[in-house]
Amino acid sequence: MRFSHHHEEEGKCKPGFTCVNQTSAYTSAMLDTQKLVTFAAVVRLGSFAAAARELGYTQPGVSQQMKSLERDLKTTLFSREGRGLKLSEQGDVLAERAESLIADLHATEERVAAVTRLKEARVRVCAFPSANATLIPSAISRLRASHLGIEIELFEAEPPESLEGLERGEYDVVVAFRYDDQPTPDLGESHISFSLIDEPMVLMLADDHPLARRKQIELSELREERWVAGCVRCRQEFVSACSDAGFSPRIDITTDDNLAVQSYVVAGLGLAMMPRMTQSFVKHPKLRTRPLLPERHRHVTATVLRSQRGSTAVVRVLESLREAAESMALAPNT
Incomplete structure (x- = not known):
């Protein structure tokens, strides 16, 4: 033998x-x-x-x-x-593994490319729409003012898609969010998240609505109202909040366009429950926002790969995001 x-x-x-x-x-x-x-x-x-x-x-x-x-x-x-x-x-047997093998290879290539990209001070930032309209411009402006030579490539996506892109190496920094009732994403040991903003949900209503004179409003008082709902995850949070308040909302209109939400509300076609950030960059002159009770929040975070946490470019971007978040004025309009 x-x-x-x-x-x-x-x-x-x-x-x-x-x-x-x-x-x-x-x-x-x-x-x-x-x-x-x-x-x-x-x-x-x-x-x-x-x-x-x-x-x-x-x-x-x-x-x-x-x-x-x-x-x-x-x-x-x-x-x-x-x-x-x-x-x-x-x-x-090969078919069962082929797509995941290809995805793993692609992610590996992207992560290798990210190392080179970050050494050249080019950072890919992905954020959800309302953050791209508020938080991100302020952060990028601060970066440019510091003359660090960091270049930002900006992308737009909502979680969980944006976080999946981070895992694949397509992005370097992801600005994402979750609501109170939604579990914290299990990102494993390879990721690390930093809190940026905890913003309350607010009630949007037309300035001629009878409740517009109130300083704050109980959600349970609004069971007979018609509603305008926003993006998918915003709608899920809204329906969950109404369920906790003891009713099922009548949603007449749904749209992902924040300006459209305001226009429908001002036209008297319904009320809306939205994150306060959405009215800080588009303010219809006849729109009013009021605090809702009980309070519910949207939690905004910045997430990076733990392996890239020490990158000078990533650190500077995170610092700029924190500074921009701290400077944002999110008080409701009167």
């Missing part, structure tokens, strides 16, 4: 052993990224032809890539059924 062992240097095999070069053994098992992308497209779309159209290849080119992938893995991945394709058992 003979045994195999792996080594890095040829010509040093022990007597009684069959030598296998370690580098070549590992290389033969490695997956070619492009072939894996093509394989995933074939599986998702169901044919070589459809994958070729999506990827910009010829059909024979896709077929050749798949045959090459099968040679690399020393197995059969597909079998033909009439005009269609069927995955073999081995193909099923």
Whole structure:
């Protein structure tokens, strides 16, 4: 009986052993990224032809890539059924992992690129719309005034999509939010979050509404009102607040446009419960906001990868965000 062992240097095999070069053994098992992308497209779309159209290849080119992938893995991945394709058992195993493998590779590439980007003092910041209209301009202005040479690439997305982008390495700093009833996102040990703002929810109403003269209003008093609701997560918070107050709200209008929310409210088409930040950058002249009881809050945070926390550029961006948050005047209008 003979045994195999792996080594890095040829010509040093022990007597009684069959030598296998370690580098070549590992290389033969490695997956070619492009072939894996093509394989995933074939599986998702169901044919070589459809994958070729999506990827910009010829059909024979896709077929050749798949045959090459099968040679690399020393197995059969597909079998033909009439005009269609069927995955073999081995193909099923690869298909289960292909998309996640591609995503992991993409995230790794993005994180490597982020290291270079941050060394060049280029920071990708992603924030939700109302923060992009208020907090972010002030922070960027402070950065430029400090003459640090930091360049900001700005993106817009709401959580959880923005936090998922941070995990993939697409962003360096994410300004996100959650409401009182929503759990703190489980970001694991690889992320760290910093609190920026805890802002109360306010009632928006037209200046000629009978309640506009009140200093504060109990939500439970508003069960008969019609409502205008904002973004998806704002709507979820609003419905949850009304449920706690003992009623189900009549929502006549929904829109993600904060200015549209105000316009509908001023037109008398309903009331709205919104984060106070949304009325600090667009103020319809006939709009009034009033504190709601019991108080509910939106918590705004800045999140970064723990591995990038020590980057000088990231530290400066976080400092500017904190300063901008502290300087924001969020008092309701009278």
